Amino acid sequence: MDIRKLNMDEEPPMDLLLLADPSQKHVQEYVERGECFIAKIGSETIGVYVLLPTRPETVELVNVAVLEDHHGRGIGKQLVMNAIQIAKSKGYKTIEVGTGNSSIGQLAFYQKCGFRITGVDIDFFIRRYTEEIFESGIQCRDMVRLSQDL
Numbered sequence: 001m002d003i004r005k006l007n008m009d010e011e012p013p014m015d016l017l018l019l020a021d022p023s024q025k026h027v028q029e030y031v032e033r034g035e036c037f038i039a040k041i042g043s044e045t046i047g048v049y050v051l052l053p054t055r056p057e058t059v060e061l062v063n064v065a066v067l068e069d070h071h072g073r074g075i076g077k078q079l080v081m082n083a084i085q086i087a088k089s090k091g092y093k094t095i096e097v098g099t100g101n102s103s104i105g106q107l108a109f110y111q112k113c114g115f116r117i118t119g120v121d122i123d124f125f126i127r128r129y130t131e132e133i134f135e136s137g138i139q140c141r142d143m144v145r146l147s148q149d150l
């Protein structure tokens, strides 16, 4: 598997990005402002992540996604580890990520990638998304913030 930055002349893999974030508008906006990295096996794009600088010395992993039939093989973790290495090499001191209160699997995944919960942004998804989101029978309302020192 090869992980590399998306070239200027390449389209971002929108189908993959939308697996992690249902809002095409939000995805387009942060892909333009941030840096998009893709994972390829041969000619197939099987993973993506996006890094977005947010505050001095802090970068946020705003999207990470793996093609569904490749889940559970360690690819997501390799993408996050790659994002951490890239962020470190650029001199950032902290990497952050956020996920919904209803995203139980993602909360497990990020903690297994070394993130610690640092806060909760109450009603984040109610404020930012027009559609109601439900996962595991739980309404997605709050953004759970996680971070790790680099």
Ligand SMILES: CC(C)(COP(=O)(O)OP(=O)(O)OC[C@H]1O[C@@H](n2cnc3c(N)ncnc32)[C@H](O)[C@@H]1OP(=O)(O)O)[C@@H](O)C(=O)NCCC(=O)NCCS
Residues within 6 Å of the ligand: 019, 020, 021, 063, 064, 065, 066, 067, 070, 071, 072, 073, 074, 075, 076, 077, 078, 098, 099, 100, 103, 104, 105, 106, 108, 109, 110, 112
């Ligand atoms: C979240 C996602 C990127 C994980 O990718 P993946 O390649 O399946 O994850 P990995 O195989 O690298 O898993 C790494 C670790 O996290 C754990 N993990 C991954 N998904 C999990 C889940 N849904 N529930 C519990 N644990 C999970 C794995 O068991 C593994 O644990 P280990 O290190 O002890 O073996 C992938 O499920 C995905 O693309 N989901 C859709 C998009 C999305 O929701 N992105 C996150 C937005 S907040």
